[in-house]
Amino acid sequence: MINVESIYWLIGLLFVAWAFLIARDANHPRRWGSSSFWGLLGLCFFYGTAVEAKTAPAWILGIAVLALVALASTGLLGDGRSNTASEEQRTASAAKFGNKLFIPALALPVVTVIVVLLAPVLKIGSKPLIDPTHTTLVALGIGAIVAALVGVAILRPQNKLSPVLEGRRIIETIGWAALLPQMLSTLGILFTQAGVGTAVGTLAKGVLPNGSLLAAVVVYCVGMFIFTVLMGNGFAAFPIMTAAIGWPVLVQGFHGQPAIVFAIGMLAGFCGTLCTPMAANFNLVPSALLEMKNKYGVITAQIATGVPLLFANIALMYFLAFRHA
Amino acid sequence: MLVLIGVLLVIVGFAIRLNPLLVVTISGIVTALLGGMSPLEILNAFGSGFSSSRSVTIFVVVLPVIGLIERFGLQEQAKTLIAKLAKLTAGRVLLGYLVIRQITAALGLTSIGGHAQTVRPLVFPMAEGAALRRYGSVPDKVREKIKGHSAAADNVGVFFGEDVFVAVGSILLITTFVDTTYGLHLEPLQLAIWAIPTAVCAFLIHGFRLLRLDRQLDKAVQEARTEDAAATPAGGQA
Numbered sequence: 092m093i094n095v096e097s098i099y100w101l102i103g104l105l106f107v108a109w110a111f112l113i114a115r116d117a118n119h120p121r122r123w124g125s126s127s128f129w130g131l132l133g134l135c136f137f138y139g140t141a142v143e144a145k146t147a148p149a150w151i152l153g154i155a156v157l158a159l160v161a162l163a164s165t166g167l168l169g170d171g172r173s174n175t176a177s178e179e180q181r182t183a184s185a186a187k188f189g190n191k192l193f194i195p196a197l198a199l200p201v202v203t204v205i206v207v208l209l210a211p212v213l214k215i216g217s218k219p220l221i222d223p224t225h226t227t228l229v230a231l232g233i234g235a236i237v238a239a240l241v242g243v244a245i246l247r248p249q250n251k252l253s254p255v256l257e258g259r260r261i262i263e264t265i266g267w268a269a270l271l272p273q274m275l276s277t278l279g280i281l282f283t284q285a286g287v288g289t290a291v292g293t294l295a296k297g298v299l300p301n302g303s304l305l306a307a308v309v310v311y312c313v314g315m316f317i318f319t320v321l322m323g324n325g326f327a328a329f330p331i332m333t334a335a336i337g338w339p340v341l342v343q344g345f346h347g348q349p350a351i352v353f354a355i356g357m358l359a360g361f362c363g364t365l366c367t368p369m370a371a372n373f374n375l376v377p378s379a380l381l382e383m384k385n386k387y388g389v390i391t392a393q394i395a396t397g398v399p400l401l402f403a404n405i406a407l408m409y410f411l412a413f414r415h416a
Numbered sequence: 417m418l419v420l421i422g423v424l425l426v427i428v429g430f431a432i433r434l435n436p437l438l439v440v441t442i443s444g445i446v447t448a449l450l451g452g453m454s455p456l457e458i459l460n461a462f463g464s465g466f467s468s469s470r471s472v473t474i475f476v477v478v479l480p481v482i483g484l485i486e487r488f489g490l491q492e493q494a495k496t497l498i499a500k501l502a503k504l505t506a507g508r509v510l511l512g513y514l515v516i517r518q519i520t521a522a523l524g525l526t527s528i529g530g531h532a533q534t535v536r537p538l539v540f541p542m543a544e545g546a547a548l549r550r551y552g553s554v555p556d557k558v559r560e561k562i563k564g565h566s567a568a569a570d571n572v573g574v575f576f577g578e579d580v581f582v583a584v585g586s587i588l589l590i591t592t593f594v595d596t597t598y599g600l601h602l603e604p605l606q607l608a609i610w611a612i613p614t615a616v617c618a619f620l621i622h623g624f625r626l627l628r629l630d631r632q633l634d635k636a637v638q639e640a641r642t643e644d645a646a647a648t649p650a651g652g653q654a
Contacts, residue, residue, distance in 0.1 A: 095471070102476045113447040139467030149463030156462045157441065164438040176487045185489030185496065192490045195481055196537055200529070225471075227526070232477050239481040246488045257483025261532075262476065267437055272472040274440045277465025278426075281444040284461065285419045285451025293417075321423055326589050337599055350606035353590045354579070361575045363584075365568075367431055372472050375436070377531040377567035381540060383560055389571070392564035396622045397571055403617040411613065 092218055095225035096140045098232035106133030109259040118172055124167025127143065131159055147382035160274070163267035167355035170263045188246065197240035203234035205228075206401070224413065261380070268379040272372035279327045291318070299336065304345050305409060311336040311352075312359035312405045316366075323369030325360025331413075341412070359404040365397035366390060388413075422447025461603060482537050490527040490537050495518030505550060506543040506562050509627035510569045513539050514626065517573025518619060522580035529574065531567055540566040555640035558633055565629060569622070578610035578620035587611075 110130030111118055118128075135155050141147035162168055162338055176184065185192065206221065207230045213220040221229050239254045250256065261267060272398070281290070300306050311332055318328030337356055341347045364370045368387060378386045422443045429439030448458045484489075498504055501617050517529050529535075543562050547554050554562075579586055 098474070098477065102473060102535055105476060105480070120545070122598070135466060136470060136473075139470055140461055142467040148460075149467070150456055150459035152466055153459030153461070156466050157459075160437050160441045164435040176489075178492075181487070182513065183489075184487075185492035188488060188491065189651070191476030192488060192493045195485050196490060196534075196606070199478060199481060199533060215641050216435055228471055229472055231474060235477040238478075239484065242484045243483050246484065248484065252482030253487065254484040257487050258476075258480035259483075261479045261483050261486075261536075267435070269421055269473065269476070271436055273466055273469045274437055274444075276469035276472060278440050278444045281421065281458070281461055281463045282419075282452075284453065285422070285447045287419050287423060287451075288419055289417050290624040291635055302626070308464075310475075315587045316497040321426065325586065329589065330593055333594070334597075338594070342598075344492075349594065349600055350602055351610045353594060353602070354587075354607040354610040355614060358576070358579060358611060360577075364428055364575060365571060366434065369426070371530075372475075373571050374567075375565060376475070378563070380531050380536050381563040381567060382562050384478075385560060388560055388564040389567040392561070393571060396568070396618070396619050396625060398616055399621050402574075403621070404614055407613050407617070411610070412580070 092216075092222055093220060093229055093233075094222040094227050095145070098225075098228055099136050099139060101232055101236075103123075103133040103136030105255070105258060106130070106262075107134065109133075112259050113171060113263075113275055114255065118310060119169070119171035121167060121169025121171070124162055125169055125171065126391075128162045128267075129157060130166045135159070141218040151175065156274075156277075159270060168267055170261075170266060172212050190386050191245055194245060195238045196302050198241045199234050199238040201287070202237045203230045205231035206233050216403055265376065265379045266384055268315075268371065271375060275323045275369055275371055279322050279324070282322065283327070288331040288334075295335040297333070299340070304413060307336060307340045307345065308360055308409045309405055311341060311356055311407060312401060315356050315360040316363040319360040319363030319370075320367040321369065323364075323367060323371070325357055325364060328363070329353075329357055332360075345413055347412040352408060355404050355408040355412070359401055359408075362401040362404065363389050365393040365400075418450045419447055421450060466568035472598075475530065478530075478532050482532060486537060494538055495548060498542045498548045499549045500545045501546075504546045505530040506633060507626045508567075508631070509543045509636055510539070510545050510565055511623055513566075513625040514569045514573045514619070514622060517570055518577035520617065521574045521577030524614070526574055526578050526581075529570060531570060533571050534626050535566050539570070545584035548562045550630075551633075555644075556635045557636060557640055561636065565626070569626065572618055574617045576611075580608055580644065 106129045110126045110133060113129065114126040116122060135152060138147065138152055142149045142152055205227060207226055208293055210221045210226045243251060244302065295310060299310050314332045314336065315328050318331055319325045322328055337352055339354050342349050364373060374388055375391045378389050425446055426439060445458060450483040501517050540563055543566055544554065544559065547562060590607055591604055592601060594600050608614050
């Protein structure tokens, strides 16, 4: 069975390969710091398999993660400019290959979708070929490999490892931001374990006036928004706000229809995701990926959608979820 | 209540622009200590937190193929292609992408797009290509704005499309949480249906903004050129 761990090993392997390339690059401004960072990150992906299987202690990985943070935040990580094609070469190449260049780009989603759709029927003996609990992730991994092979077959680069070399160019422009989404997810776990949720539930109940349906809807939706902004995702905010307001006040007290209250409540949280740097994989990784000067530029573009949409959600919940006399 | 200091640290850290990795790590450690966790428990939490969240770093697997086709001129080709279509402006390119992204996400095809898969190699170059056609050259400030909106179109499309699909993480999280905690029996389909009104609002609000984006870009290009002309009175572009 191809499980999701094999995809994580593929990621680990890429990081280690990039660390190796950087170590061999004598012109790199932060050669050893960068090489250690990416290499250690790769090893963490391998070791993570054992932690998930509970066959190795997690604290060793914890120390490694703190070491990664130390490397990244003390300026030991840098962006070496790998050898790549110049703008003139790329323009000439674009003229030569034309729209064939889109084939690998489209092969990626097409193969991914085909694998997702075929996954339920692909079997070896009676066992599924693809891990049914992580179909999409495995399919994306397979899609990425197939697309890279298709790309090499069509474009025929002189060096067959060109995809790995060019991948290094992109990961180095992303830099430490690549690790941030995982760190934020860890922060969410620590917040929950330390009881941040309970503390906030108490606060939220304190500000709620008695007997007003509109006020309760506003506190639930705005609370989802604020908590998502602070924690970086609506998933962490949902249990907190639902336990504080959504269930006891809106559903039990005002007899709201649970499906509507919860669905719209979660989406109010998503409005917060548009407005927060804590949602690094949606808001900070892309600005690194697009090489933006202002790393908060994506959020700036989104706030004017996120805030009005929060008001829309409040109105929708108020008018749809409750039978108004 | 003391544990809320950790939340405060995050806000302050981001506000004074410390390295976010450092902010998050320190806030996590402080919160955990205030919550009474031992150093070993904290290290364990960092370790298991990392290993259980490896899926968010999945974007790395697509970097090799994207890097390869970029080297061979994908972005340039995307720009050339768009430049041929006279009626396409940056705003309309992004509106088109918003439609596609939201519909495919609502059908469960979230991995079809994404910042690494489509925004960097295709969407941004196309939007930039449309702007190049309209303005001749694109000032850096305007390019930044187009970049921000390219990523934003992807986020808005996927966030407010995916919840219309039943088997998505957030819907399953809601049903699992409320069913086990409150003994309800919510069908994922009911939740997905009630995500549709918000999806429509999201499309109307963001779509409207993208239609207005072109006028904002026109203005920004004008401003950048006047500034340039003021800075270098002798030279100047046509």
